[in-house]
Amino acid sequence: MRIIDLSQTMETGMPQYPGQPDASFVQVSRVETDGFQVTDVHSVVHVGTHCDAPAHFILHGETIETIPLDRFVGEAVIVDVPPSSERELKPNVLEGVAFSPGDILLFRTGTSAKWGTEAYKSEAPYFGEELALELVRRGVKTIGLDFISPDPVETETYPAHHIFLEARLGIVENLINLEQLDRERVFFSAAPIKIKGSDGAFARAYAVLFD
Numbered sequence: 001m002r003i004i005d006l007s008q009t010m011e012t013g014m015p016q017y018p019g020q021p022d023a024s025f026v027q028v029s030r031v032e033t034d035g036f037q038v039t040d041v042h043s044v045v046h047v048g049t050h051c052d053a054p055a056h057f058i059l060h061g062e063t064i065e066t067i068p069l070d071r072f073v074g075e076a077v078i079v080d081v082p083p084s085s086e087r088e089l090k091p092n093v094l095e096g097v098a099f100s101p102g103d104i105l106l107f108r109t110g111t112s113a114k115w116g117t118e119a120y121k122s123e124a125p126y127f128g129e130e131l132a133l134e135l136v137r138r139g140v141k142t143i144g145l146d147f148i149s150p151d152p153v154e155t156e157t158y159p160a161h162h163i164f165l166e167a168r169l170g171i172v173e174n175l176i177n178l179e180q181l182d183r184e185r186v187f188f189s190a191a192p193i194k195i196k197g198s199d200g201a202f203a204r205a206y207a208v209l210f211d
Contacts, residue, residue, distance in 0.1 A: 006144075006175045006190075006205040007049040008115065015116055016047055018153055023047050045200040051192040052171040056199040057161045062168065064198045069191050071170045072142055076104035076188035076207065078181055081125065083110065087152065088128040101139025104170075104188050108178040111147035115176070126152040127160040136163060142170030144190065144205070146178050172205060181207055 008014070012025050023043035031037050045064075046052070051072055054061030077099040081089065089107070099105060107125075114120040124147040127135075132150070135143065143150070143164070150160035150171060164171055172190045187208040192201035 002209040002211060004177055004180045004207045004209065006177050006188075006207055007203070008174050008176055010043075010048050010202065014048060015120060017148060018121065020044050020046065045195065045198055045202065046173075047202070049172070049174045049176070049190070049203055049205050050200050051190055051203050052161070052165065052173070052200045053192075053198065054165040054168060055197075056165060057158060058165050061165060063196070064192050064201045065194045065196050067170075067192075071168075072104075072172065072191055072203070073189045074102070074104055074141070074187070076106050076144065076186050078178065078184055078186070079105050079107050081107055081109040084125075087123070087125050089125050089131050090128050091131050091134045093131065094134070098184070099138075099140070102141050104142040104144060105135070105140050106144040106175065106178060106181075106186075106188065107146065108181075109146055110179070112174075112176040112178070115174075121148055121153045124148050124153065126150060126155075127164075129159050129163065132160045132163040136167040136169055140169060142172060142190075144172040144175050144188065146175045147173075149173060172203065175205055181209070183209065 028040045029038045053064040055063045127150045151158045190203040190205035192203045
């Protein structure tokens with residue numbers, strides 16, 4: 001059995017979605033001076049590898065602590081997206097991908113290699129409405145992305161977020177290391193931390209490969 005870490009490292013100065021306040025992770029006490037170490041965290045929940053709850057965009061939608069853990073945990077299928085100058089992902093990316101209702105789909109685009117650069121935002125792929133609706137129709141329970149958002153960062157309407165979250169389809173953003181998954185199907189977990197009333201939460205995402 002191998003466990004592959006799929007999570008970005010949380011740190012001060014880490015990349016953020018445009019317009020969000022900077023995250024801060026500061027040691028407010030240290031072993032050498034205080035006998036113990038404590039880290040103070042200031043951050044929005046939509047930073048690094050994280051899960052979105054419907055409340056992120058849907059009025060009176062589920063908040064993160066009310067969502068069953070199995071929405072973000074289970075059998076996952078890799079969807080390889082070939083390089084393209086076309087950023088919008090369309091239903092043809094699903095051609096040849098064998099998945100069933102209740103599966104998690106992990107979209108492997110290679111964009112995580114651009115983490116920390118402007119290109120990670122400006123060149124990121126995104127879900128067209130046709131693909132988003134197709135994923136809902138086919139009963140996918142969660143999508144995992146190795147890029148910043150289901151919608152382009154320049155959007156003002158967030159159509160993919162609305163389609164997915166209205167259908168209670170889980171979203172996990174900013175995954176890494178998907179290139180280390182050497183098979184089409186894996187066990188995946190991105191259980192979000194339990195924050196009362198929150199529209200999302202940090203997650204330690206990983207895949208388990210049974211050899």
